[in-house]
Amino acid sequence: MSTLTRDPLAQPPLRRQAAPAAGRWEWPDPAMVPPPVQAESAGRRAGPRPVLHWPNELAAWPPSPEVPAATPAAPEPMLPPEPPSISALERGQPFVAPPYSPPPLHQATSEAPRLRDPSPSRLAYRMHRLWLTPVVRHFLRLGLPALLVLALVGGWLANPDNRAAFGARVDGVVQQVQNQPMFQVGSIEVLAPTPEVAQAVEAALGLQFPLSTFDLDLGLLREVAESFDAVEHAWLQVRSGGVLEVRLQERAPALVWRHADGLDLIDATGYRVARLSSRAARPDLPLIAGEGAPLAVAEAQLLLAAALPIRARIRGLVRVGMRRWDLVLDRDQRILLPEHGALGALERVLALDAAQQLLARDVVAIDLRNPTRPTLQLTPGAMAELNRNRPTQPGARRP
Amino acid sequence: MTDLYQSQRAMRNLRRAAMQRGVIAVMDVGTFKVACLILKFGVSEGARAGSGVGAMAGQAAFRVIGAGTTCSRGVRFGEIAAMRETERAVRTALQNAQKMAQTRVDHAILTFSGGEVRSYGLEGIVELDDERVSENDIARVLDSCDTPDLGPGREVLHAQPVNFLLDHRSGLADPRGQSGRRLGCDMHLVSVDADVVQNLVHCLKRCDVEVAGLASTAYVAGRAALVEDEQELGAAAIDMGAGSTSLSIFIKGHMIFADTLRLGGDHITSDIAKGLTIPYSMAERIKTFYGGVHATGQDDRQMIEIGGDSGDWDKDRRTISRSELIGIMRPRVEEILEGVRSRLDVAGFDHLPSQQIVLTGGVSQIPGLDGLAARILGQQVRLGRPIRVPGLPQAATGPDYAAIVGLCQFAANPQDEWWDFDIPAQRFATKPLKRALKWFRDNW
Known part of the structure; x- marks a missing residue:
């Protein structure tokens, strides 16, 4: 088990320095040219298997309970965990396997998530099929929310207090809107050739000012004005400034x-x-x-x-x-x-x-x-x- | 025989009803994968010009609107070995396809390769009542074919009339309306193990889907992989699946022979797994990535990592060369192809005018297989891919989907089978009035 332990204070891997000579151009660049191939050096070298070095990640492993904490071995000369390049192999450097971390088997039983069965359960499958049934689908997407909203509103309105409060609130809002100054009518102006007719029509309309334009039924008022025999036509209009203008055309x-x-x-x-x-x-x-x-x-x-x-x-x-x-x-x-x-x-x-x-x-x-x-x-x-x-x-x- | 006749007719009616509703599923329950396609009928306006989809077999009538494929579980040799597992796989495939199609399907047409398909050639002959051949005469002549002893627990899967004879003339495709005195027919009958079919039907029933049709993989893969002239001139389609290798011989547009070899890609995988002592999934992986049948010098140098998770460094760091892998695969592939050769020899494939052989199915994707097959099966070997059908996902256009694409065609254009004709009148006592009338007409 001594191969599992390693010196945490190991030096970072040494890298081959291609020293660029500043200001001196040399062609061909020696860093780019592989060294000559030696005979019988292609492929994997025969001989004893090279010493393997685990990557750094394994240093953090918790030691297995049955394994006693090993004494740190004597520091070995560490080789850089550099992926083997063809040129390195051909130069006869020892083959070094790329970093490989086996899956943490020891933790699999406790922490690693189990493989999930990709197949849906029978219930999930049936539910999905039900969801794909057009009737059910439309009901769930449109009918049920509408029913829910209706039921909630209906249930709330079933209480007479709620209904009254709602009505009062609506009335209040309506009043508030209708009593805005821009909707207020303050006076009446009857335009007629004969002042007697004008006075009679104004009296017949019987309006108490100020009032809101929403309370004026101009059609009805016009009928009242035209009910006079002397009046042939009446035009009613709420002018800006809150004036109800009644224009009368008398019969000749x-x-x-x-x-x-x-x-x-x-x-x-x-x-x-x-x-x-x-x-x-x-x-x-x-x-x-x-x-x-x-x-x-x-x-x-x-x-x-x-x-x-x-x-x-x-x-x-x-x-x-x-x-x-x-x-x-x-x-x-x-x-x-x-x-x-x-x-x-x-x-x-x-x-x-x-x-x-x-x-x-x-x-x-x-x-x-x-x-x-x-x-x-x-x-x-x-x-x-x-x-x-x-x-x-x-x-x-x-x- | 009659209950099968009735059940096949019931299935045919189900199929017709499903097509009227417009949506039907086709399923391939294989050893390696379970695939499901959902077809919508009456939506496609036909193939676009230049899309490469020919006017073959009327596939313009439908469109694939949903596809689901999942790893098969509990299936061996194309037969259900673990019902619950298979049900889960079928459910997964169905749900994926339904999710993609956004429709639910209630009817499925099924293809399977198990059940020891056996093929029989039958012939029957009758004297005609009238001077012209009527529909009833066809039903009578089909009925007059003497059924061989299929063996215990076996049922008819396909019974297709392939040839009609009228007096001295043979090779008639449709003798109706022609005049003559004696009508004969050749019928190709395919039988399977009834229990295998029952298991599959039960499995689909547990997934709330009714089986609206059954087809042998050998037949549908042949329909998908053989082009029209090959079907006319004579060719053999070999669907090399994972659990079994199905072969069918077509001539004059009809299947005349079908057989199954219980050997397939799974055996190659298990050879690799056993030979290299690696897990099955890893064996499948290196088979699909690095597999082949012809080793070259380059393959000696190509090293394949066959990792493991044993924790033993020496075991987990093993590598093999690709030629070692090929050395394991090749004998098994040769064995499969030799099995196919012997089945073809039994069927008399040598006597056909054209000896085209089309390899399809997942195993046919092994590089160099056509060269090896040419040595064993004969020179006219090609690798077949299924024809294109509208709406099929790109992932489902490979040769491993030949069977299910053929099943789409089968659904759209079913071949006339024995049960598509009415039961002859004199067979049952249900129509005594008709018989009495006939007696009167004959005797007075």
């Missing part, structure tokens, strides 16, 4: 309608605009009367436009029986227009008037209801005068 009154309950302003489509206290308040607008008159506003306007030559004499249009128009003039004159072709009939009357001043005569009514049989109704005085001038005897009048 085109006619005055006198009915049983009083006077109403109506627009060109026949829609009621507002109540009128007295006819004198809007003398510029023509008057229509009668039940169902607003439904025929378009025809009325046509008739009024056609009657421009006698405009100064017109008192108004009367709807008779929800069917036809009467044009009423001053001096209690009345033109009874037919249900169909009223405009043509009126133009006939106007033509007669232009040619023969029909309307300037003592006529109470011009009845054109039957276009083939126009009829004039005279005043009683005119009728008497006509009768007086009528010849009493039949036959041609004598000159």
Whole structure:
């Protein structure tokens, strides 16, 4: 066993120094040229096996328990553990085996890990196969986490206190966001041609400021604003600076309608605009009367436009029986227009008037209801005068 | 015989179902390694132009999506010697392949070299009922082949019709629809030891995989290693495995002889281990790294370290020259090749028109083997590698994977076997109505 022990204080291996002569170039370089080959020196040398020297690593081995600590042997001349080169062998230097460290057999039983069986256990194999089954795999990767999350959330929400706390928290966050200054509306500005309409709409909207834009339902507010008869359209907009701007387009009154309950302003489509206290308040607008008159506003306007030559004499249009128009003039004159072709009939009357001043005569009514049989109704005085001038005897009048 | 017929038909149905599902495993349970490939059917759009994959045998229909190979355990001579160990190895290979394919497989086609394959040539002849050969006539003529006495505990592994005769004409591949009076057929039947098969099936069943087909290594290695013209003109494929050496003779596209020699690379390894008294793993290592069969002068100088871990310096520092190693290996290789020669002689290989011999399998990778084989087997010897199939890993393209690559082909393009035809009508009493009708037709 003495070969196992070695001198730990051994000198580091001596290395052959290829002394480069500084500044002197010699060719061929003696370090690069192998020495001449001697006869019978190739290969491994015959003779006794060379002395082997263990590498340094073995010095740290714990000695086997049964081996007594050997006394250090007398220091031997150590040869450098240099791998044998061909040139070294050929020069006849003794063969030295390369460093070789046998596996530490003594430690194998205690510390070295045992060789693991590469084969999977039956259970591991089955689990792997199960994992590769698509249904199981999808369930485990998607279904199970989703179920777990659902169960956790559901379980937490099952407690009413938790639910209430959660709701309160959500509400708090919502409030906090909605009450930010950039979402605050501080005032309202109603833009309308008529200040009365503007005031009425503002009162009807009934908004208490300040409030948040999230609390404003502009669609609903617009419906409220447009519920006024006088308002045709309403545009609502929250302007920068927290101003709710309401822009109103009012209906333009085109006619005055006198009915049983009083006077109403109506627009060109026949829609009621507002109540009128007295006819004198809007003398510029023509008057229509009668039940169902607003439904025929378009025809009325046509008739009024056609009657421009006698405009100064017109008192108004009367709807008779929800069917036809009467044009009423001053001096209690009345033109009874037919249900169909009223405009043509009126133009006939106007033509007669232009040619023969029909309307300037003592006529109470011009009845054109039957276009083939126009009829004039005279005043009683005119009728008497006509009768007086009528010849009493039949036959041609004598000159 | 009928229960085997039924079991083979059941396996065929399993195979068909697995292919419809698209994934099937092929396994080679060998003595040295257990390899498993997972095939996916209906995915490959065919070989790329210039990839070197030919249009042979329709392998474009599938693609290898998973491969697993592990060191075999508990298998000797291609037969299971330790069931649990083999099961572990099979499990490892299957799991690796499944992990690579990211699919689970439930059906596997199996190849094995054990079970003392024996080969029989059968012939049968029948008179035709109609004037044309129908499918039923083929089934009848296959059924009329008189089965030899296979011996106790032996079963049919392959029963392939290789030739049909119609009246005086022979060499018909497909006589259906042809007119004639007498139909004959030659059938090649391969029998194996039933217990070996049962062990393998049981082993796979313990791994939760059903066996959907069985094939002899001799047959599938021949299909992979022989090119088409060799299969047509006549050639012998020798699959030199670790536990056994399988040989098969092909002619006209059909296997006509199969045999197994229970000698292989393991014996070379054990020779080295015993001769040099080194561990088996070290013997395997130096065999694969430094092995050869022709020693040269250079080999005398090439020293091989055959270490050990005995702790004895003299033992652990031994070196041998490569020529010593070759000196150990060569007699065993010669013995294997001479065994092959004698089997080929028995089979009458000398009388074939073409005497091409293709060496494949792991042992065929020994350098210089083709030269040695040419001396023993004849001049027309080449080393065969399996054909390329799409998706096969580079590591599995060597000659040691010839059997499993052939099994891929077998799975994609199975050869017609006896059980692929329906049972003839008159064989069973299950169809009495048909028989009564036939009697009426014949007699009225």
